[in-house]
Structure formats: structure tokens, C-alpha cells
Amino acid sequence: MNDIKFAIIGCGNIGKRHLAVLDAEPRAEVVAVCDIEEDIAQKYQQLYELPVYYTDFKKLLAESPAEVVCICTPHGLHAEMSIQAAEAGKHILVEKPMALNSADCKRMIAAAKANGVDLFVVKQNRYNKPIALAKQAIMQGKLGQVYMVNCNVLWNRHAGYYKDSNWRGSKALEGGGLYTQVSHFIDLMIWWFGDVLEAKTTLETKMQDIEIEDCGISQIKFASGVLGTLNWTTAVYNKNYEGSITIIGEKGTIKIGGRYLNQIDFWDVQSYPLPENIVFDDKPNAYGKYQGTSSNHDKVVTNVVAKLLNERHDVVEGDEGIKSIEAIELIYRDTYLTQTP
Ligand SMILES: NC(=O)c1ccc[n+]([C@@H]2O[C@H](COP(=O)([O-])OP(=O)(O)OC[C@H]3O[C@@H](n4cnc5c(N)ncnc54)[C@H](O)[C@@H]3O)[C@@H](O)[C@H]2O)c1
Numbered sequence: 006m007n008d009i010k011f012a013i014i015g016c017g018n019i020g021k022r023h024l025a026v027l028d029a030e031p032r033a034e035v036v037a038v039c040d041i042e043e044d045i046a047q048k049y050q051q052l053y054e055l056p057v058y059y060t061d062f063k064k065l066l067a068e069s070p071a072e073v074v075c076i077c078t079p080h081g082l083h084a085e086m087s088i089q090a091a092e093a094g095k096h097i098l099v100e101k102p103m104a105l106n107s108a109d110c111k112r113m114i115a116a117a118k119a120n121g122v123d124l125f126v127v128k129q130n131r132y133n134k135p136i137a138l139a140k141q142a143i144m145q146g147k148l149g150q151v152y153m154v155n156c157n158v159l160w161n162r163h164a165g166y167y168k169d170s171n172w173r174g175s176k177a178l179e180g181g182g183l184y185t186q187v188s189h190f191i192d193l194m195i196w197w198f199g200d201v202l203e204a205k206t207t208l209e210t211k212m213q214d215i216e217i218e219d220c221g222i223s224q225i226k227f228a229s230g231v232l233g234t235l236n237w238t239t240a241v242y243n244k245n246y247e248g249s250i251t252i253i254g255e256k257g258t259i260k261i262g263g264r265y266l267n268q269i270d271f272w273d274v275q276s277y278p279l280p281e282n283i284v285f286d287d288k289p290n291a292y293g294k295y296q297g298t299s300s301n302h303d304k305v306v307t308n309v310v311a312k313l314l315n316e317r318h319d320v321v322e323g324d325e326g327i328k329s330i331e332a333i334e335l336i337y338r339d340t341y342l343t344q345t346p
Pocket of ligand 1: 014015016017018019020039040041042045060062077078079080082100101102127128129170184185290297298299
């Protein structure tokens with residue numbers, strides 16, 4: 006059987022991770038990389054001994070035998086690149102956030118459908134061990150009625166994270182912290198509790214010199230009736246403090262915590278104890294001076310390969326990816342940003 010051929014567009018922080026996991030995936034082969042910065046594209050072509058590199062993604066789409074392209078560029082480029090990839094007959098694995106608005110997500114879904122290709126969205130936190138345990142408890146009704154959920158994304162991003170980037174902190178290309186740091190958490194809550202129906206939100210930029218918020222709070226109502234609170238910031242002193250989701254149910258309480266949803270901080274569920282001897286070993290993506298969420302991209306890629314080989318269907322596709330973007334639009338709607346630094 007032939008390996009599935011991949012190409013990567015954007016070889017920055019996360020593009021590097023895609024390259025590493027694809028290199029380790031036995032049934033995948035990377036056939037090209039692309040970065041608008043030639044030295045970066047060339048560096049990774051040489052490092053992985055790839056046949057070719059590109060600086061123009063349209064040229065890659067026209068020439069490369071890649072069957073799947075991983076889109077690892079800034080958020081604001083995801084929609085157009087995905088649509089052009091679909092029109093070139095490529096399957097797409099687009100990084101989160103799928104796009105910066107739901108209209109673009111719809112165009113991406115339509116382009117994939119019209120061209121008979123698959124559109125996958127990276128949501129690697131769904132594979133974290135604590136998330137899988139909590140999901141099982143919720144889906145089996147072990148918590149009874151779920152009343153409330155509290156989500157905290159209390160992280161640090163140093164000034165250079167924004168200053169040294171030509172897109173982070175920009176309204177047009179990053180959109181806001183919900184798209185970047187928080188979209189994983191929103192995806193999980195929607196997965197468990199349904200769409201976001203209502204939100205009241207306050208945003209402020211307290212610390213950084215950026216066009217988007219660095220502090221936000223929102224009260225949310227989910228379609229299942231669950232009430233939620235969401236607190237997020239990139240202004241925590243020195244390093245990430247917490248990435249957590251606490252679920253308050255009729256028959257149990259679960260706090261998934263650690264710094265990036267990597268451990269169970271509290272589990273008290275009627276007649277359903279936390280299974281013993283689980284090793285919580287999800288690792289973060291580490292980018293030098295800061296850490297992101299879990300690094301389970303290997304599981305994403307393995308499942309994309311399995312889906313393309315018609316073996317199983319444990320993947321997130323465009324119709325699910327759009328839900329967190331619709332929720333983010335709603336959470337940001339009717340807000341204005343106070344700049345106080
Ligand atoms: N799933 C996750 O946990 C996770 C983690 C990190 C980043 N991401 C996502 O990945 C995307 C990229 O983030 P990053 O941190 O790697 O950013 P980055 O700035 O480190 O890397 C982006 C790369 O894209 C390249 N690029 C920009 N425009 C291009 C173009 N027109 N053609 C080709 N290359 C181009 C840049 O030169 C850069 O090398 C973002 O959407 C981000 O949300 C996801």
C-alpha cells in the first residue's frame with residue numbers, strides 16, 4: 006500500500022510539529038514544504054531531505070503530488086489557502102482556528118464538497134487522556150444533569166510573542182485570543198454541552214500593546230442548558246498558570262486541569278470512581294519561551310491517515326470545526342475593547 010503524501014504550508018511553530026509527526030507516521034510521506042520565507046522553507050526541506058520546497062503555495066498546489074496539505078499559516082490565511090487547496094484536488098488538514106469567521110468556514114466546507122476532498126480541522130486536545138475520561142463520564146450520563154461549566158485559560162504570552170510576529174495581536178490576522186488560545190477549550194465544551202446560544206462578554210487589553218484583548222470574561226449558555234463561565238488571559242505573570250475545565254453535575258464534579266488540560270485535579274462522581282493507574286502523560290507543545298496546549302498532533306495525523314484509508318472515522322471535519330467559530334463570533338458579538346495599558 007502506498008503512503009499518503011502530505012505537504013506543509015507554513016513552517017513556523019506548528020508547521021514544525023506537523024513535519025515531525027508526519028516524519029514519524031509510518032503511513033505518511035512528506036513530499037514538499039512551503040514557507041513564504043525562503044530560508045525557512047529551505048531549512049526544513051534540507052532537514053527532512055525532502056525533494057522540493059516552495060515559497061509560493063499556489064505553485065505547490067499546482068505542481069506537487071501531495072494528496073493532503075497541512076495549512077499551518079496565520080489564522081487569516083486559512084480560508085483562502087484551504088479553498089485553493091480544495092480546488093486543486095487536495096485534502097486539507099487546517100490548523101485551528103478553522104478560519105476567522107463562519108462565512109469563510111462555510112466557503113471552505115462548500116469548496117471541499119464541490120471538489121470531492123476531505124477538510125479536517127486540528128483539535129488535538131480531544132485526544133488528551135483527562136478529556137477522554139471526562140467525555141466518557143458525560144456521555145454515559147454518570148454526572149446526571151450537568152448544571153454548570155467553568156473554563157479558565159490563564160496563560161502567559163511574553164511581549165516578544167506579539168512584537169516579533171507580523172500577525173499575532175493583529176485584529177485582521179489573529180482576530181482575538183478566543184481564536185488562538187481558547188478555541189480548543191470552546192471546541193471541547195461544545196462537543197459535550199452543545200452550541201453556544203447566548204453570551205455576555207467583557208474584554209480588555211491590560212498589559213500588551215496589541216489590537217486584541219489580553220483579558221476576557223464571558224457568561225455563556227449552551228444548547229443543553231448548561232451555564233458556563235469562561236475566563237481567559239495571556240497576561241499571567243511569567244508563565245502559564247492554568248488551563249482547566251470544571252464540570253458541575255447533579256451526580257458529580259470533575260475538574261480537568263493542569264496547565265493545559267493534562268491532568269484530573271478533582272473527580273468525585275457517584276458510583277463512578279476515577280480509574281486507577283492512569284498515567285497522565287500528555288505533553289505540551291513547547292515553543293522556547295512559552296508553552297501551548299497538548300502536543301497530540303501525532304494522534305490527529307494518524308487518524309487522518311486512517312480516515313483516508315477508509316479504516317476509521319475519528320477525525321474532526323469542517324462541519325464540526327465551524328461550530329467553535331460560530332461560538333466565538335457570538336461570544337465577541339456586542340463587545341467593545343477597552344485598552345488600558
Ligand atoms: N493546534 C495547536 O495547538 C496550534 C499550536 C500552535 C499554532 N497553531 C495554529 O497554527 C497556525 C500558525 O501558528 P504558528 O504559531 O505556527 O505561527 P508562526 O508565525 O510561528 O508560523 C507561521 C508560518 O507561516 C509562514 N507564512 C506566512 N504567510 C505565508 C504564506 N502566504 N505562504 C506560506 N507560508 C506563510 C510564516 O513565514 C511562518 O513561518 C495558527 O493558525 C495557529 O493558531 C495551532
